[in-house]
Amino acid sequence: MNKTRYWSLIALSLAVIMSSCKDKKEDDTKEEFKKEEILSNLADNYIIPGYADLQTRLNTLSDSWNNFVSAPSQSTLDAVRSDWQTANVSFHRVKLIEVGPAMTVGLASALGTFPADTTQIETNITAGTYNLATAENIDAIGFESLDFLFYGSDCLNKLTTSVARRTYVTDVIAKMRNEVNQVVSDWSTYRSTFIAGTGTSSTSAFSVLVNAFCKDFELAKTAKLGIPIGTQSLGIQQPAYLEARRSGFGKTLLQTNVEAVHAVFLGKSLTGSNGQGFDDYLVALDRGSLSSTVDARFAYMVSQPEGWSGTIENMMTSSPSTLTDYYNYMQGTVVYLKTDMAAAFGVLITYQDNDGD
Numbered sequence: 001m002n003k004t005r006y007w008s009l010i011a012l013s014l015a016v017i018m019s020s021c022k023d024k025k026e027d028d029t030k031e032e033f034k035k036e037e038i039l040s041n042l043a044d045n046y047i048i049p050g051y052a053d054l055q056t057r058l059n060t061l062s063d064s065w066n067n068f069v070s071a072p073s074q075s076t077l078d079a080v081r082s083d084w085q086t087a088n089v090s091f092h093r094v095k096l097i098e099v100g101p102a103m104t105v106g107l108a109s110a111l112g113t114f115p116a117d118t119t120q121i122e123t124n125i126t127a128g129t130y131n132l133a134t135a136e137n138i139d140a141i142g143f144e145s146l147d148f149l150f151y152g153s154d155c156l157n158k159l160t161t162s163v164a165r166r167t168y169v170t171d172v173i174a175k176m177r178n179e180v181n182q183v184v185s186d187w188s189t190y191r192s193t194f195i196a197g198t199g200t201s202s203t204s205a206f207s208v209l210v211n212a213f214c215k216d217f218e219l220a221k222t223a224k225l226g227i228p229i230g231t232q233s234l235g236i237q238q239p240a241y242l243e244a245r246r247s248g249f250g251k252t253l254l255q256t257n258v259e260a261v262h263a264v265f266l267g268k269s270l271t272g273s274n275g276q277g278f279d280d281y282l283v284a285l286d287r288g289s290l291s292s293t294v295d296a297r298f299a300y301m302v303s304q305p306e307g308w309s310g311t312i313e314n315m316m317t318s319s320p321s322t323l324t325d326y327y328n329y330m331q332g333t334v335v336y337l338k339t340d341m342a343a344a345f346g347v348l349i350t351y352q353d354n355d356g357d
Contacts, residue, residue, distance in 0.1 A: 033284035035198040035206055037276040038267060042209075043191050045269035050094035051184045053270065057087035058177045065173055072160040081150050085249055088143045092256040096216035096264065099208050100194055101186035105179050108216075114144040114223070114243040118152075121145055125168045132175050141172055144243065151246035200346045210347045213264060213278075214338045220257040221330040224250065229316060229323045237320075239313050248311035255305040262298035278341065287344045290336065297333045301326070 061083040068076040095108045102108065117139035124130040124140060132141050139145075149155060149169055159165055197205025222232070223243070230237045243250045262268075267277020282291035304326055308315060315323055342349050 033281060035281065036195050038278065038281060039195045039198065039205060039209075041267050041269075041275040041277070042264065043187075043194055045273070045275055046263065046267075047094065047097050048184075048187055048191070049270045050090070050097070051180065051187060054087065054090040054094060055177075055180050055184050057083070057090045058173070058180055061087045062173050062177060065169060068159070069166055069170070072156070074156060077150070077156055077159070081247070084143070084146055084150055085247070085252075088244070088249065088253060089256050091143065092253055093260045093263075093270070096212055096257075096260055097209070098212040098216070099205060100190045101183040103208070104186070105183055107179055107183055109138060110179055111142040111176055112144070113138050113142055115241055115245070116140065116144040116148045118148050121148060121168070125162070125164050128164050128167075130168075130171075132171060141175060143176075145172055147244045147247050147249070200348075202348060202350050206345075207347045210278075210342055210345060211349060211351055213261065214334075214342065214349060215351045216257070217261050217330075217337060218334060220254060220261075221327065221334065224254045224257065225312070225323060225327050225330070228312065229320065229327060231324075231327060237316050239316060242313055245313060248313070250312050251305055251308060254312070255302060258298065258301045262295075262302060265294060265298060278345075282341065282344060285344050287340075290340055290344065294333070294336050294341065297329070297336065301330065301333070 061080070064076070064079045064083045068080050091111055094102075095112055098108050120137060120140040124132075124137070130137065146169065149159070149165070149172075152158075159169070194205045197208075200207055202208075223241075226232060228238050228242045232238075239245065243253055263272075265278045267275040267280065269275060279291040279295060282288065282294075308319075308322065310318065312323065338349055
């Protein structure tokens with residue numbers, strides 16, 4: 001054999017071997033990433049503490065409400081309102097975790113459905129008998145019903161003079177506490193199942209979490225902002241569909257919602273410490289650019305509402321283009337999560353939306 005050809009073949013063989021080794025090394029690096037680390041970090045540092053915090057905040061709300069019942073006044077009502085806001089923020093930090101116990105209880109719907117059906121609420125109060133667990137009452141319970149009862153027209157006088165109205169509030173709060181207590185209790189045994197659910201089948205904990213993550217962000221985009229500002233109604237504004245319209249607290253809830261999705265993406269603890277998250281998994285999959293893009297977009301969406309003046313309803317008149325631009329930015333973020341990130345993870349998006357995404 002020609003010596004030149006011989007050495008050429010040797011060099012080619014070595015190149016193939018080195019390339020194979022490199023490919024194997026890269027594959028091994030990807031395989032080394034443990035999704036259990038994401039799930040255990042979220043469970044121990046965000047989800048379980050988050051539900052515990054919500055439990056505490058609802059207990060505090062219940063106590064301040066009992067104080068109002070004992071001594072109705074503007075000051076005791078103001079204390080109730082403050083505790084309602086704090087508990088609602090706490091709920092918005094964990095409502096996207098529609099996995100396991102929260103999914104079984106239907107926590108997101110039970111505590112977070114809006115707008116409230118005020119006619120149904122008044123009908124229940126007048127009747128004095130009701131089953132708050134029925135489907136017909138899904139719009140008459142949770143935080144939004146309390147927004148109506150604590151902030152509605154002449155609410156102090158109505159709450160002070162109506163035993164039936166006070167009883168209804170007591171029952172709504174008790175239902176919320178019972179459901180959160182159940183979720184907190186069930187997570188003590190569900191934790192191990194959650195951490196072990198690293199597969200990509202539609203029923204695995206990881207897959208359900210990714211779906212819940214994307215769905216919650218889309219719901220925030222559409223329900224908290226899109227529908228009220230008119231993106232679903234040919235530009236005709238629908239302020240009646242605003243969340244927490246009577247208290248004007250919707251802007252804070254929108255911002256908190258985006259902050260929560262961002263925190264889960266980064267694997268942050270409830271106190272803000274960084275841990276293993278979706279971003280780390282994307283980097284391990286050689287999708288660092290996508291990770292950086294999503295992180296930057298969330299950071300922008302969290303910071304923007306800080307510069308807004310007034311409530312969302314005020315801005316629908318004073319600066320509607322600001323809200324439209326923000327909605328469009330949220331819309332543009334959906335593809336990075338629901339399409340690009342989910343595909344990188346090998347997770348099938350199984351929920352359905354209705355806004356054409």
